[in-house]
Amino acid sequence: MPRQAARPVITRLLQRGLYGAPLAAVAALVVGPLAVMVMVSFWTRTGFSMTPDFSLAAYSTFLGSTRLDILFRSLWVAASATLIMLLIAYPAAFLIARRVRTDAVRTVLFLFAVPFLVNYVVRTFAWTEILGRSGWVNTMLLNLGVIGAPLDWLLYSQFSVYLGLITAYMPFMVFPIWLSLSAIDPRLEQASWMLGETPRQTFWRITLPLSLPGVFAAALFGFVGAFGEFAISTVLGGTGYQLLGNSVISALNVINYPLAAAISTFSVGVMGVLLLIWFRVFDLRLFLGKIMGRT
Amino acid sequence: MTRKDWSRLEGLINADINVVAIGNSPSAVVNQLVAGGGRRAFDVINIVGGMQQPLVDADLILPIEVDRLSHWDANHYIADFLAPGTPGFDFIGYQDTVYGVPTVLQADSFAYLPDETGELDSLGALFDPRFRGFVALEDNYTTAGQKTALYLQQSGLADIDDPSNLTPGELRTVIDFLIEKKQEGQFRLLWSSFEQAVQLLVSKEVHVMDCWEPMVIVANQQGANVRYAQPSEGYLLWAMAAYIVNNPTRSEEQLEATYQMLDFMLGPWYGATITDMRGYMTNPLAADFARESDAFDQATAERVAAIDEDVKEKFEFGGTWQNRWPDEVDLYEEEWQRFKSA
Numbered sequence: 001m002p003r004q005a006a007r008p009v010i011t012r013l014l015q016r017g018l019y020g021a022p023l024a025a026v027a028a029l030v031v032g033p034l035a036v037m038v039m040v041s042f043w044t045r046t047g048f049s050m051t052p053d054f055s056l057a058a059y060s061t062f063l064g065s066t067r068l069d070i071l072f073r074s075l076w077v078a079a080s081a082t083l084i085m086l087l088i089a090y091p092a093a094f095l096i097a098r099r100v101r102t103d104a105v106r107t108v109l110f111l112f113a114v115p116f117l118v119n120y121v122v123r124t125f126a127w128t129e130i131l132g133r134s135g136w137v138n139t140m141l142l143n144l145g146v147i148g149a150p151l152d153w154l155l156y157s158q159f160s161v162y163l164g165l166i167t168a169y170m171p172f173m174v175f176p177i178w179l180s181l182s183a184i185d186p187r188l189e190q191a192s193w194m195l196g197e198t199p200r201q202t203f204w205r206i207t208l209p210l211s212l213p214g215v216f217a218a219a220l221f222g223f224v225g226a227f228g229e230f231a232i233s234t235v236l237g238g239t240g241y242q243l244l245g246n247s248v249i250s251a252l253n254v255i256n257y258p259l260a261a262a263i264s265t266f267s268v269g270v271m272g273v274l275l276l277i278w279f280r281v282f283d284l285r286l287f288l289g290k291i292m293g294r295t
Numbered sequence: 296m297t298r299k300d301w302s303r304l305e306g307l308i309n310a311d312i313n314v315v316a317i318g319n320s321p322s323a324v325v326n327q328l329v330a331g332g333g334r335r336a337f338d339v340i341n342i343v344g345g346m347q348q349p350l351v352d353a354d355l356i357l358p359i360e361v362d363r364l365s366h367w368d369a370n371h372y373i374a375d376f377l378a379p380g381t382p383g384f385d386f387i388g389y390q391d392t393v394y395g396v397p398t399v400l401q402a403d404s405f406a407y408l409p410d411e412t413g414e415l416d417s418l419g420a421l422f423d424p425r426f427r428g429f430v431a432l433e434d435n436y437t438t439a440g441q442k443t444a445l446y447l448q449q450s451g452l453a454d455i456d457d458p459s460n461l462t463p464g465e466l467r468t469v470i471d472f473l474i475e476k477k478q479e480g481q482f483r484l485l486w487s488s489f490e491q492a493v494q495l496l497v498s499k500e501v502h503v504m505d506c507w508e509p510m511v512i513v514a515n516q517q518g519a520n521v522r523y524a525q526p527s528e529g530y531l532l533w534a535m536a537a538y539i540v541n542n543p544t545r546s547e548e549q550l551e552a553t554y555q556m557l558d559f560m561l562g563p564w565y566g567a568t569i570t571d572m573r574g575y576m577t578n579p580l581a582a583d584f585a586r587e588s589d590a591f592d593q594a595t596a597e598r599v600a601a602i603d604e605d606v607k608e609k610f611e612f613g614g615t616w617q618n619r620w621p622d623e624v625d626l627y628e629e630e631w632q633r634f635k636s637a
Contacts, residue, residue, distance in 0.1 A: 049353070066633045073636070125491070134498050152428060155500075156484045235491070238484040239477050240434065240635025247632060252322040254628040255349065 034268065041261035050257060058262035067247050067263065074244040075270070078227035081162055085170040085222045086215065093177035093214075109178070112171045120168050124235045127164060131155040156238025164232035169225040173218035180214020181207070213282040220278060224271055300568065304559045310552040319343055321619065328355045328540065337540045338553045341560070344386030344536030345619035347394045356538040359393045363554045366561035370578045373397060375610075377534060382459065382616040386534040395536025396557045398565075399575040402530035402609035403438065403617075406511045406521050411502040418446035418526045420503050422472075427481050429502040431495055434485035436631040437619055439505050442531055444469045445615045449528035459618040463626055470630040474637040485635065496521050509573045529614025535575075567591060570599045576606035 044053040062068070092112075100108050115123060130136050133150040141147045153159055184207060192202040230245030244267055251260040301312035317327045319342050327333035328340070334355065350356045361367045377383040377397055387395035407415045412426060421430055421442070432439040444458035444465070453468045455461065461469065476482065483501050486492045489510060495501045496514040504510075511523045537557055545553070559565055563584030566577030571591070582603045585596040621627055 065629060066636050070632070070636050128491075128494070132498055132500050134500070234434075234487055239482045240485050240637075242632065242636040246635075250628055250632055253320050254624050255322050255325055256625065256628070 037261045037268075038265050040257055041265045043258050043261075045256060045258050055258075058256075058258035059266075061259055062262045062266065070242045070247050071244055071263075071266070073242070074227055074267075077161070077165070077243060078223050078229075081165040081169075081226045082219050082222040084162065085166050085173055086219060088166065089170050089173035089218060089222075090177055090215065093174045093181055096174070096178050097181035109175070112174050115167070115171055121231050121235070124164050124168070124232050127160060127167075127236060128155060131160055131163075156236065158241075160236040160238075161233055161241055164236045165226045165229060168229075168232060169222045172221045172225065176214040176217040176221065177211060178214075180211040180217075184210045216278050216282055220274060223274065227267065227270070303564065304556060307559065308552045308555040310549070310556075312556070317342075321346060321349060325349065325353070325355070329353065334540055334542050335544055338542060338545065338549065339537050339556060340540060341398055341535060341537040343617075343619060344395050344397070344534045345617065346536075346538075347385075347387075347389035348620050350538065351389050351394060355541055356394050357541050359396060359539065359557075360554075361393055364396065364558045364561055366558055366578070366580070367396075369580060370397075370561055372400060372576070372579055372607075376400060376532075383532070383534065385616065385618070387536050395538050396561060397534045398537050398560050399535035399569060399573070399577055400532075400606065400610065401508065401534070401575045402532050402606055402612075402614065403442075403507055404524045404526050404530055405442070406496060406504045406506050406514070406523055408496070408499060408502045408520065409522050410520055411499065414522075415503070415524050416527055417524075418442055418528045419450060420524070421505055422446070422476050422481060423503075424479070424481070426503045427479065428483055430482050431484050431486050431492070431501040431504040431506075432482055433492075433505050434487045434635075436627045437617055437621075438531060439485075440469060440473075440627070440631065441615060441617060442505055443473055445528050445531070447472060458615040460621050461623070461627075463623055466623065466626060466630050470634050473634045477634065477637060493517070509575075512574050525609075525612075529612060530609050531617050532610060532614055533617040564588070564590060567596075567599050570602050571595050574602050576603050576610075579603075 039052075040050065041058055042054045042056070043050045044055045044057060045051075062071075096105060096108050128135070131154040132138070133152065133155075135155070137154060138147070138150040142150065188210070189202055189206050192206045193199070197205065227243075228245050229243055230249055233241040233243045233246055244263060248260045248263050251257075251263065301314065305312055315337075317323060317333070317337075317340065324340065324342055324346060328337075328350075333340075340356075347356070367373070373387075377387050377400075379388060379391060387393055387397055405415075405418065405421060407420065409415075411429075412420070420426065421432065441458055444453075444455055444461055447453035447469060448455040448458050453465070453472070455465050455468070484495075486495060486504070486506070489507075492504065492506050492510045493513045495504060496506075496510065497517050497519045499519075508523050511521045514521045537560055539550075539553055539557070561578060563578070563580035566581030567585040567588075567590075569575060569577050570581055571585075582596075582600040585591040585599040591599065
């Protein structure tokens with residue numbers, strides 16, 4: 001008897017170990033560094049070293065300087081770029097989900113993944129070859145007689161930063177939207193048509209609302225990427241196009257870890273608020289369940 | 296330097312040389328030494344000097360016992376340009392103690408495309424409205440910022456006592472000037488990598504660029520016609536320094552090998568090789584060695600001698616010594632952010 005009773009206990013312990021290991025790994029690799037970052041943001045800096053403390057000096061420096069403008073700019077750039085990316089990614093995902101033959105969907109999705117095979121910094125640098133004064137676009141337009149002089153605004157401008165952000169993050173956004181659209185029960189749309197709704201009304205009242213969890217997931221991917229971006233703004237931004245990521249690196253260059261941590265903590269807080277909104281508005285389990293073929 | 300080149304040193308000492316790139320910004324160096332386990336991993340770091348204060352304060356480097364370096368006394372560039380009590384000493388020493396072995400000396404100005412701009416001989420070209428939209432600066436307040444301060448001082452446009460160590464008021468004046476020029480559209484971009492800077496010159500995206508001389512050498516090798524200016528206001532002077540990392544596990548035998556390596560880097564073969572590769576002045580023995588040794592052909596030896604003479608003249612002409620760690624370093628960073636985000 002005692003031996004038989006021990007078996008379920010051992011099984012339970014093994015199960016807990018099996019489930020607990022990934023959780024412990026997440027805690028150690030994600031939550032741990034985040035906790036250290038939050039902690040350091042309250043430390044004081046004396047010359048080259050830091051002292052454990054509970055000081056708001058780094059936050060005061062962050063919010064009382066030009067970095068506050070950089071924060072607002074980053075929020076605006078990330079939000080507007082995300083909106084533009086959604087306007088491109090949604091139709092692309094819709095076409096893949098509804099117009100592309102089932103046997104070709106995998107190939108089309110693979111094509112959206114191809115850019116990720118090249119390092120994104122290299123891809124970003126490639127734009128300077130394409131958009132520069134003597135780049136491909138200007139050369140072509142000059143040769144065709146469309147323009148009389150190279151277009152300066154193509155590169156090192158607001159335009160090139162947005163182009164870099166869109167090409168870097170928009171492909172990420174196609175996948176969750178496609179997943180969301182693919183998971184919609186076609187009978188719901190058929191019922192809408194049978195009840196007399198036009199295709200446009202069906203889209204606005206059935207398809208779009210049901211795909212919103214995927215849209216918000218996509219928006220989150222795009223926003224988080226754009227908000228923390230630093231390479232695209234450095235390479236394509238011209239005269240010091242500053243986003244929050246650039247500001248963090250700049251603080252690190254003078255070994256001001258509390259300030260870098262305070263900026264990072266603040267941005268993680270912004271992301272946290274967005275995630276909370278997502279959880280409040282959409283049921284994440286429902287979204288994931290649909291993706292995995294469950295209801 | 297490729298690893299193969301170090302075989303010459305490995306043949307002299309009983310140790311393997313493993314060269315790793317660690318970056319040059321203060322944070323990159325410190326992160327490697329403090330957080331990245333670099334104190335145990337590295338024996339020597341060879342970076343742009345002037346980092347002694349933060350490195351010594353954090354106990355990351357050791358003083359140099361110059362008596363253990365046979366080439367030290369023969370290198371009269373140290374006495375000429377890096378002697379205690381002169382601004383150059385700040386590149387190798389801190390509080391009267393030597394911490395760095397000078398491996399490279401150089402005087403920076405700016406590059407220009409003479410076919411587009413004509414001959415230029417003033418830092419004012421960086422701010423000249425004739426080149427509006429065709430100027431690039433380095434994204435670095437200790438180079439671009441300091442050259443701007445030197446220009447404003449020398450041209451009498453601002454009252455600046457020492458361009459290498461600006462007071463808060465002077466710094467704001469310099470940054471306000473840069474912001475004014477930026478908003479007028481003077482600058483095409485701030486560059487941040489070697490390859491990017493070379494490409495900007497080769498593609499003629501910019502015609503005037505605050506940069507390092509090796510970029511000009513590489514751009515010309517790629518077919519461009521680029522010159523490195525001799526500005527009337529003077530140069531941005533700097534030196535690379537090799538520091539001994541304060542490695543707590545290093546044995547006396549390994550320390551001896553480390554000193555042999557530093558002595559090799561002060562020696563003529565290493566000096567001539569670096570001068571040939573990068574266009575930097577290294578040590579006074581290099582040019583003669585290149586001329587007399589079989590290790591270099593005649594054309595290379597002449598090039599090494601010419602570069603050595605050219606950089607030496609620039610040092611004699613003078614300018615401002617780059618300051619990697621000014622007193623108001625946090626304010627420099629903050630103000631540079633203001634310039635960039637304006």
